[in-house]
Amino acid sequence: MQTLKRNILAVPIVVWIGLLVGVPLLFVFVLSFLSRDSLGNIVVQFTLENYQRVFDPIYLRVFLNSLLLALLTGILTLVVGYPVAYITSNLEPKKRALSIGLIMLPFWISSLLRTYGWMILLGNAGIINNVLRALGVIDAPLSMMYKFSTTLIGTAYMLVPFMIVAIFNSVDKLDRSLLEASYDLGANKRQTFFNITLPLTIPGIAGGFTLVFIPALGLFYVSDLLGGGNTIFLGNLINTQVTRGRNRPLAAAFSMAMIVVAILVISLYGRVAKDDREGLFQ
Amino acid sequence: MKPPLLSLVDVNKYFGDVHVLKDISFTIEQGEFLTLLGPSGCGKTTLLRCIAGLESVHSGDILLHGRSIKGIVPNKRNVNTVFQNYALFPHLNVYDNIAYGPRVKKSMTETELTDRVRDVLDLVQMLGYEKRMPHQLSGGQRQRIAIARALINEPAILLLDEPLGALDLKLRKHMQTELAHLQKKTGTTFVYVTHDQDEALNMSDRIVVIDQGKVQQLGSPRDIYNNPSNLFVTTFIGDRNIMQVSVVETGETHAKVRLGENVVSIRKPKQHSLQAGEDAILAIHMDKMRVSCEETANALRGVVSSIHYAGSQIRIELKVDEKTITVVEYQKTECECNEGDSVFVVWEDHGAILLPLEEAWIERGV
Numbered sequence: 127m128q129t130l131k132r133n134i135l136a137v138p139i140v141v142w143i144g145l146l147v148g149v150p151l152l153f154v155f156v157l158s159f160l161s162r163d164s165l166g167n168i169v170v171q172f173t174l175e176n177y178q179r180v181f182d183p184i185y186l187r188v189f190l191n192s193l194l195l196a197l198l199t200g201i202l203t204l205v206v207g208y209p210v211a212y213i214t215s216n217l218e219p220k221k222r223a224l225s226i227g228l229i230m231l232p233f234w235i236s237s238l239l240r241t242y243g244w245m246i247l248l249g250n251a252g253i254i255n256n257v258l259r260a261l262g263v264i265d266a267p268l269s270m271m272y273k274f275s276t277t278l279i280g281t282a283y284m285l286v287p288f289m290i291v292a293i294f295n296s297v298d299k300l301d302r303s304l305l306e307a308s309y310d311l312g313a314n315k316r317q318t319f320f321n322i323t324l325p326l327t328i329p330g331i332a333g334g335f336t337l338v339f340i341p342a343l344g345l346f347y348v349s350d351l352l353g354g355g356n357t358i359f360l361g362n363l364i365n366t367q368v369t370r371g372r373n374r375p376l377a378a379a380f381s382m383a384m385i386v387v388a389i390l391v392i393s394l395y396g397r398v399a400k401d402d403r404e405g406l407f408q
Numbered sequence: 409m410k411p412p413l414l415s416l417v418d419v420n421k422y423f424g425d426v427h428v429l430k431d432i433s434f435t436i437e438q439g440e441f442l443t444l445l446g447p448s449g450c451g452k453t454t455l456l457r458c459i460a461g462l463e464s465v466h467s468g469d470i471l472l473h474g475r476s477i478k479g480i481v482p483n484k485r486n487v488n489t490v491f492q493n494y495a496l497f498p499h500l501n502v503y504d505n506i507a508y509g510p511r512v513k514k515s516m517t518e519t520e521l522t523d524r525v526r527d528v529l530d531l532v533q534m535l536g537y538e539k540r541m542p543h544q545l546s547g548g549q550r551q552r553i554a555i556a557r558a559l560i561n562e563p564a565i566l567l568l569d570e571p572l573g574a575l576d577l578k579l580r581k582h583m584q585t586e587l588a589h590l591q592k593k594t595g596t597t598f599v600y601v602t603h604d605q606d607e608a609l610n611m612s613d614r615i616v617v618i619d620q621g622k623v624q625q626l627g628s629p630r631d632i633y634n635n636p637s638n639l640f641v642t643t644f645i646g647d648r649n650i651m652q653v654s655v656v657e658t659g660e661t662h663a664k665v666r667l668g669e670n671v672v673s674i675r676k677p678k679q680h681s682l683q684a685g686e687d688a689i690l691a692i693h694m695d696k697m698r699v700s701c702e703e704t705a706n707a708l709r710g711v712v713s714s715i716h717y718a719g720s721q722i723r724i725e726l727k728v729d730e731k732t733i734t735v736v737e738y739q740k741t742e743c744e745c746n747e748g749d750s751v752f753v754v755w756e757d758h759g760a761i762l763l764p765l766e767e768a769w770i771e772r773g774v
Contacts, residue, residue, distance in 0.1 A: 308512075
């Protein structure tokens with residue numbers, strides 16, 4: 127009776143996830159094995175051609191671009207996010223709430239709008255160039271837009287709160303008596319950080335990395351707007367194949383490939399954080 | 409003259425508006441096992457943390473070997489702490505936990521270190537556990553590793569913060585003996601924090617009784633047990649019957665006091681003078697009392713209200729002058745009494761003590 131009751135309560139969740147995640151995923155999966163006619167209409171005919179094209183050197187290049195972007199985004203957000211998370215968790219309660227509020231604040235504004243913000247900041251006639259020119263530091267505007275690094279900065283900016291929150295939780299959970307024990311045994315602050323704090327917050331780092339890496343793989347508007355399409359990433363490719371290319375089966379195959387990478391990353395995270403009982407997925 | 413190992417001089421500490429340590433002053437001698445004993449929240453752990461350098465003091469001074477260590481950070485003080493929850497590093501094995509101190513201080517070569525780790529593991533009887541992770545150890549084993557991790561640094565003082573609190577009763581008794589042995593064997597000065605009077609009485613050379621941030625009494629276990637200097641120590645240590653009496657006359661060593669219709673002679677405290685006519689407090693250890701059927705000199709007349717047989721001991725409750733007192737006997741009494749019988753209560757002379765009446769007692773309204 128008890129188990130039945132519990133199962134009944136789970137029904138809405140199962141239906142919800144089934145309809146909104148399971149069914150679309152199945153649809154994409156099936157689509158990735160279908161063909162299309164010259165007008166882009168889907169033809170129900172089994173083919174592996176879409177998957178063969180994923181391994182085409184041109185598209186492989188796109189894949190590598192995306193992996194590199196996601197990896198660098200992970201590293202950049204870690205370097206920027208760790209100190210913020212560490213300092214925040216050591217603040218007194220009021221300041222800490224304020225700090226977390228400020229970290230979350232950007233989520234209240236459309237991410238597209240925030241990307242335009244970066245264009246205003248970095249453009250040839252943008253704020254930074256104008257200020258530098260007015261100060262006489264430079265004569266000609268610095269070209270900061272439409273590069274790989276511009277996309278990297280934009281993507282990292284978009285995802286850094288996830289990294290901060292994941293690390294914050296990890297640092298916050300840390301037993302302070304371990305740090306005291308470290309000082310007590312003769313370690314200074316730097317030694318304590320590298321010997322105790324950092325190793326014990328690796329699950330948080332891995333969690334943050336996972337939360338940043340996977341979306342970075344698929345974001346397309348950031349590279350469209352800030353990268354100017356000079357480097358093509360997976361997200362752009364899928365987007366283009368669905369809209370202009372009218373090749374939805376190919377887009378589906380790329381999507382499936384992306385999901386596989388995401389699953390690999392998550393299982394890697396599962397290994398790193400296997401001892402951490404309060405990790406992302408528990 | 410050689411200065412004492414550690415001196416506390418008028419140490420005061422506040423947490424916000426709360427005055428947690430009030431003018432704490434005492435000294436600790438080389439090789440001593442000193443216990444800070446008090447109820448939870450009395451400030452004993454805070455005092456320990458001040459010595460470790462994990463808390464700062466607001467006024468007063470702490471001197472190690474006669475030199476102030478007030479401004480010295482914990483990692484530069486030659487004292488080590490065994491924390492209440494042991495605080496073993498969960499990501500390091502037993503060997504690396506113990507080697508942590510010498511490694512961060514770079515005080516030994518790796519070969520020296522191997523030998524020293526073996527020595528301290530041998531000392532705490534944990535040889536062979538080098539490769540275990542902390543979560544693979546039992547509470548008692550973690551305890552030993554925490555002690556080994558501290559001892560390898562050869563601290564001038566080892567600070568122990570309720571180290572046996574998390575262990576079960578049997579293991580706690582065992583570890584008490586072992587800790588006392590270890591202390592004698594290494595000759596290290598121990599400062600031990602506990603709220604458990606048995607632990608304190610068992611292991612210590614000297615006990616500092618602390619309540620509400622103040623030192624209540626400092627002395628040997630025997631002294632503290634038999635000659636409590638104030639009401640707090642009287643009620644906190646040992647199970648006593650406490651009664652308000654009035655002093656009839658005072659003599660050299662004893663004073664005659666009146667409780668209702670009874671007049672008895674009681675040992676006088678060394679540190680207090682009592683005048684005839686004033687009120688005082690009479691405290692008698694429950695287990696130093698005996699019930700007698702025949703009228704004896706220096707006895708209280710009472711009526712038995714209940715008798716409980718609790719294993720090896722018999723608890724007899726009596727009404728003496730409207731007040732309930734408890735007598736604990738370990739053998740069958742020579743006096744076969746039943747509820748409602750009128751009997752006499754006698755006691756061993758050193759089990760009873762007189763104390764001046766304190767405001768705290770009056771406030772309690774007993």
